[in-house]
Amino acid sequence: MGNSEKIKTEKLNAWFGQKQALRDINLSIRANVVTAIIGPSGCGKSTLIRTLNRMHELVPGAKVSGRVLLDGKNIYDDDVDPVQIRRRVGMVFQKPNPFPTMSIYDNVAAGLKLMDAKKGPALDEVVKKCLQQASLWDEVKDDLKKPGTSLSGGQQQRLCIARALAVNPEVILMDEPCSALDPIATAKIESLIRDLSKEYTVVIVTHNMQQASRVSDYTAFLYLGELIEYGLTKDIFENPKNALTEKYITGEFG
Amino acid sequence: MSRLIDAGLEEQSALLCKMAELTYETVDLAIQSYLSGESAHRQVQEMSELLMAMAEEIEDKTFELISRFQPVASDLRTIKSYMKIAYDFSRYSRYALDISYVTDKLCGITECETWMRSFIQEVSEKVMKMVRISIDSLRKYDVALAKTVSTLEQEVDKIFIDYLNRLIEKVNVDPKCVISSVLVMRYLERIADHATYVCEAIVYIATGEKILLR
Numbered sequence: 001m002g003n004s005e006k007i008k009t010e011k012l013n014a015w016f017g018q019k020q021a022l023r024d025i026n027l028s029i030r031a032n033v034v035t036a037i038i039g040p041s042g043c044g045k046s047t048l049i050r051t052l053n054r055m056h057e058l059v060p061g062a063k064v065s066g067r068v069l070l071d072g073k074n075i076y077d078d079d080v081d082p083v084q085i086r087r088r089v090g091m092v093f094q095k096p097n098p099f100p101t102m103s104i105y106d107n108v109a110a111g112l113k114l115m116d117a118k119k120g121p122a123l124d125e126v127v128k129k130c131l132q133q134a135s136l137w138d139e140v141k142d143d144l145k146k147p148g149t150s151l152s153g154g155q156q157q158r159l160c161i162a163r164a165l166a167v168n169p170e171v172i173l174m175d176e177p178c179s180a181l182d183p184i185a186t187a188k189i190e191s192l193i194r195d196l197s198k199e200y201t202v203v204i205v206t207h208n209m210q211q212a213s214r215v216s217d218y219t220a221f222l223y224l225g226e227l228i229e230y231g232l233t234k235d236i237f238e239n240p241k242n243a244l245t246e247k248y249i250t251g252e253f254g
Numbered sequence: 255m256s257r258l259i260d261a262g263l264e265e266q267s268a269l270l271c272k273m274a275e276l277t278y279e280t281v282d283l284a285i286q287s288y289l290s291g292e293s294a295h296r297q298v299q300e301m302s303e304l305l306m307a308m309a310e311e312i313e314d315k316t317f318e319l320i321s322r323f324q325p326v327a328s329d330l331r332t333i334k335s336y337m338k339i340a341y342d343f344s345r346y347s348r349y350a351l352d353i354s355y356v357t358d359k360l361c362g363i364t365e366c367e368t369w370m371r372s373f374i375q376e377v378s379e380k381v382m383k384m385v386r387i388s389i390d391s392l393r394k395y396d397v398a399l400a401k402t403v404s405t406l407e408q409e410v411d412k413i414f415i416d417y418l419n420r421l422i423e424k425v426n427v428d429p430k431c432v433i434s435s436v437l438v439m440r441y442l443e444r445i446a447d448h449a450t451y452v453c454e455a456i457v458y459i460a461t462g463e464k465i466l467l468r
Contacts, residue, residue: 210324237326239462249326251257 098148154185291362
């Protein structure tokens with residue numbers, strides 16, 4: 001695939017207090033593809049994606065060293081505003097977390113209202129577009145005033161994706177977005193992830209190997225905080241080069 | 255701790271090894287029959303049908319393993335290749351059946367000229383050697399052994415072409431001998447091709463490399 005590099009990590013290390021979670025990660029994430037990060041519990045998957053939009057530093061005692069280049073610019077440079085980075089690099093979490101007191105409409109519009117970017121009909125248009133992109137519009141268009149929490153789990157997750165899209169990010173990070181969903185809701189999110197990769201760069205952390213092989217173009221395997229293998233998903237799942245990757249994906253350990 | 259998929263893989267492997275020995279016997283029986291002129295058609299047919307059924311069983315089991323366990327990496331390569339090898343083994347026996355049919359309907363090579371017998375004898379030995387290599391390299395995923403078929407495959411192809419050229423030059427050869435020997439030579443050459451495919455599949459299982467030994 002000839003896609004350009006969107007994010008590059010260089011000698012990226014991360015700690016929680018004294019405990020080192022990531023070790024010298026050098027990873028090149030391509031634009032407009034889906035990159036899956038796999039590995040056993042505690043290997044640093046979630047930490048890695050949280051370093052990609054400076055969310056890791058929000059944890060007390062957390063520390064990062066090395067560089068994360070977004071379009072060639074290190075997001076940890078002193079002149080970079082982490083809020084701007086989090087706008088450009090959005091995040092969808094494991095458990096759907098719509099704002100509990102807000103309507104479906106307001107959940108999507110919240111980010112834009114905070115930025116004071118759009119109002120009135122222009123805002124309506126953005127909300128509609130994002131709900132359409134998240135494949136949720138047809139299901140909620142007549143109930144936009146209802147609470148976001150009134151939706152099913154799968155719908156709530158798509159609402160969170162619509163909310164992430166509203167601020168027009170370039171990269172969407174997803175931390176096990178389907179782990180709380182049933183197979184039908186999961187299939188919808190997976191199909192949505194593929195669609196989103198046409199316009200956005202998507203990085204997904206998943207425990208589910210079959211999900212990684214279904215949705216991603218590239219896969220990175222992490223073990224004990226180290227990047228063991230990274231390559232085309234097709235190659236990783238058919239012919240991994242590293243014995244550890246082979247053992248993990250075939251279920252010999254994990 | 256063994257994985258749930260392991261029992262299925264072992265079952266497939268055992269069935270394939272059983273197929274391997276039976277297909278060797280089938281090809282050998284058909285060739286010996288052609289070389290001696292003694293019919294073995296019925297027996298070859300029974301063995302061939304059994305091998306076809308076994309190949310189908312492996313195919314069914316392959317789909318079951320894929321749908322139940324979603325294999326990846328070496329598991330996936332093994333399962334996919336087992337199905338392919340089972341098909342190749344069934345093709346060995348199908349050509350063996352064709353050889354035994356020719357022996358019955360036309361003639362064995364004993365009725366033909368000596369130079370013709372020599373060609374058939376030589377190609378038969380090489381083909382049986384290739385079949386044996388394909389079976390033995392499967393048992394231990396012996397990549398080095400599997401790769402040795404390449405030279406034999408080229409030799410078999412060359413003998414086939416040389417034989418056709420000799421026949422073109424000859425006059426007054428019994429048409430029954432011409433037809434039977436060309437058909438048998440062609441079937442043996444096809445068995446050699448399938449033995450080569452099996453060896454390529456073994457290299458793929460063991461290394462993940464897709465190489466051509468043809």
